[in-house]
Amino acid sequence: MAASPTPEPNAERAKSDDGLRWTAFFQRSQIPIFLLNRRQQLVFVNRAWEALTGLPLGRVRGSLRRRREQRARPFEALKPLMRVLRPPREVLDGQTARIRRLSPRGQVSRGWWEIAFFPLGGGDQLHGVLGTIQLAPLPGAGPASPLPEKLVNLRLQRCHEYRLDHLHSELPAMQRVVEQVRLASQSSVPVLLVGEPGTGKQWVARTVHQLSEQREAPFVALDCSRLPALALEDVLLGEHQPAQRRGVVYLKEPASLSRDLQDQLCQWLSHGEEAEPNRWRVMAGCSVDPALELRAGRLREDLYCQLSLLTIALPPLRERLADLPFLTEQILRRLHGDTDRRITAVAPDALDLLHNHAWPGNLRELHAVLSAASRRARGDRIGLADLAAYLRPSVPVPERALPLKTLLAQVERRLIELALRQTKQNKSRAAELLAIWRPLLLRRMKALGIEEQA
Amino acid sequence: MRLAQLLVWESDGRVAEMLRECAAKQQWALHEVRQAEACLGLLRHGGRNVLVVKVGRDLEAEFTLLEQVTRCFPEASVVVVGDGDNPGLADVAWDLGVHYVLVPPQPRHRLVDIVTGLMKSPAKRSEDES
Numbered sequence: 001m002a003a004s005p006t007p008e009p010n011a012e013r014a015k016s017d018d019g020l021r022w023t024a025f026f027q028r029s030q031i032p033i034f035l036l037n038r039r040q041q042l043v044f045v046n047r048a049w050e051a052l053t054g055l056p057l058g059r060v061r062g063s064l065r066r067r068r069e070q071r072a073r074p075f076e077a078l079k080p081l082m083r084v085l086r087p088p089r090e091v092l093d094g095q096t097a098r099i100r101r102l103s104p105r106g107q108v109s110r111g112w113w114e115i116a117f118f119p120l121g122g123g124d125q126l127h128g129v130l131g132t133i134q135l136a137p138l139p140g141a142g143p144a145s146p147l148p149e150k151l152v153n154l155r156l157q158r159c160h161e162y163r164l165d166h167l168h169s170e171l172p173a174m175q176r177v178v179e180q181v182r183l184a185s186q187s188s189v190p191v192l193l194v195g196e197p198g199t200g201k202q203w204v205a206r207t208v209h210q211l212s213e214q215r216e217a218p219f220v221a222l223d224c225s226r227l228p229a230l231a232l233e234d235v236l237l238g239e240h241q242p243a244q245r246r247g248v249v250y251l252k253e254p255a256s257l258s259r260d261l262q263d264q265l266c267q268w269l270s271h272g273e274e275a276e277p278n279r280w281r282v283m284a285g286c287s288v289d290p291a292l293e294l295r296a297g298r299l300r301e302d303l304y305c306q307l308s309l310l311t312i313a314l315p316p317l318r319e320r321l322a323d324l325p326f327l328t329e330q331i332l333r334r335l336h337g338d339t340d341r342r343i344t345a346v347a348p349d350a351l352d353l354l355h356n357h358a359w360p361g362n363l364r365e366l367h368a369v370l371s372a373a374s375r376r377a378r379g380d381r382i383g384l385a386d387l388a389a390y391l392r393p394s395v396p397v398p399e400r401a402l403p404l405k406t407l408l409a410q411v412e413r414r415l416i417e418l419a420l421r422q423t424k425q426n427k428s429r430a431a432e433l434l435a436i437w438r439p440l441l442l443r444r445m446k447a448l449g450i451e452e453q454a
Numbered sequence: 455m456r457l458a459q460l461l462v463w464e465s466d467g468r469v470a471e472m473l474r475e476c477a478a479k480q481q482w483a484l485h486e487v488r489q490a491e492a493c494l495g496l497l498r499h500g501g502r503n504v505l506v507v508k509v510g511r512d513l514e515a516e517f518t519l520l521e522q523v524t525r526c527f528p529e530a531s532v533v534v535v536g537d538g539d540n541p542g543l544a545d546v547a548w549d550l551g552v553h554y555v556l557v558p559p560q561p562r563h564r565l566v567d568i569v570t571g572l573m574k575s576p577a578k579r580s581e582d583e584s
Contacts, residue, residue: 147513147540147542147543147546148513148514150514150517150518151513151514151517151543151546152546154517154518154521154546154550155545155546155549155550157521158521158524158525158549158550158551159549217545218544218545218548218549219548219549220548221548221551221553222554223553223572225574226531226553226571226572226574227553227554227568227571227572228564228567228568228570228571230564230567231554231556231560231564231567231568231571234560247545247548334525334526335525335526364528364529367528368529371526371527375498
């Protein structure tokens with residue numbers, strides 16, 4: 001068998017000389033340059049990159065891709081930088097891309113980086129990615145146009161709606177909520193709000209924010225169950241944060257976050273305020289009992305511990321029906337503007353009907369009911385006829401008195417007949433279905449005059 | 455069953471064009487609205503609604519609409535698309551209660567994924583699932 005041809009020594013030397021020339025060229029450049037191999041590992045950085053980041057190649061080599069086996073602290077601390085240097089998908093498909101990302105916290109000063117990614121390779125084979133970094137001005141960093149006064153007023157009006165007196169209630173559980181809101185507004189610890197869907201968790205979170213010292217900063221509410229992961233990551237991990245000021249990020253259903261995002265969020269929370277003075281305050285709202293989410297493995301235990309430093313539990317509306325007059329008044333005041341008339345009250349008989357409803361959708365359902373009713377109402381208040389039909393009882397009130405005993409006998413007869421029909425007249429199985437003894441079934445059939453059918 | 459509605463408020467039709475194919479595929483009713491009353495009228499129909507508002511041309515009208523929609527129709531999902539020149543606008547939008555603010559350097563094509571996600575019903579998990 002012929003031996004494989006050995007490479008020409010001159011070709012090898014030429015290749016090596018080319019490499020050295022390129023290296024020298026990159027090192028002389030004032031532009032920070034980095035080189036990733038096809039596994040997205042950092043294999044080369046120039047001096048300008050080291051000056052920008054403060055990190056020599058020896059410390060970061062090979063570390064762009066997360067390696068589960070590397071748990072060393074230095075590696076963990078580099079994660080924010082590595083995330084920023086990750087090429088977007090189109091680059092891996094062979095396209096150049098220019099992207100702006102917020103510089104990672106920690107080793108470098110805050111600002112925007114404009115990173116250009118150049119895929120290296122021929123045909124379908126990607127050999128690596130060359131990247132350059134330019135410092136970019138913060139979007140809107142120059143003298144931004146002042147906001148129109150109307151916008152400022154709109155924001156102030158909305159923010160003023162989140163007040164402690166709007167949480168007024170006779171219910172002790174809600175009075176506890178008010179105390180907890182006061183407590184939460186005096187610190188910056190994460191807050192976890194727990195309650196059925198529609199109980200007003202986000203409203204309470206906004207109230208905490210408005211009472212706190214950070215009220216001027218924005219309140220960003222993110223629906224983790226519906227927004228795509230990349231959109232969430234942009235806000236949570238610093239690639240796109242409004243206005244560089246402290247604010248609140250409210251996570252609706254944090255158990256819906258991907259495992260990766262939960263992991264990153266947990267690490268970010270554990271860094272603490274001392275490491276990052278201008279950081280988000282995190283609040284979260286769970287409509288499912290967090291204990292269930294933990295048991296099901298949907299929520300990380302350490303993230304739950306971080307989020308639940310202060311937990312506020314909101315009662316369902318059916319437990320605070322005494323607050324209905326106050327709540328309806330509040331909601332009607334907010335709805336003013338959607339109709340031509342100002343609806344100020346609910347008629348007493350309509351209010352009685354509202355009291356008799358179970359409110360499975362809680363405050364959100366109450367809002368929807370009052371919103372629809374206020375559009376139907378003709379005067380300045382909502383009457384019985386304006387309320388949705390499903391609120392009215394479906395069982396008609398009988399015109400004559402019907403003794404309870406007779407009514408119960410009718411129901412019992414109907415159930416036995418149904419059970420017998422379902423089991424094809426097999427009395428043993430019918431008794432089992434009705435969860436009674438067979439002899440009892442026979443006695444009741446005789447007492448009710450139910451004949452056995454063949 | 456009422457069709458889900460995708461409402462787009464803008465002056466040049468570009469955002470609507472970006473979402474048209476997705477809307478057709480998902481069978482959403484796509485409405486390009488330029489009058490606030492028309493927008494509110496469509497929202498009164500109920501059902502699943504996503505409103506996308508491109509801001510920058512007439513800030514007062516745009517944000518008045520945002521304020522009204524977030525106050526009177528909290529069940530509607532609202533996305534604001536801006537050009538990033540004034541980060542204060544994003545702050546106001548977030549504080550009014552919109553569901554997302556998309557500004558540079560985030561790529562515009564992400565809007566399709568965001569709208570698709572918001573069109574989903576909120577995840578409901580009950581104790582039975584555990």
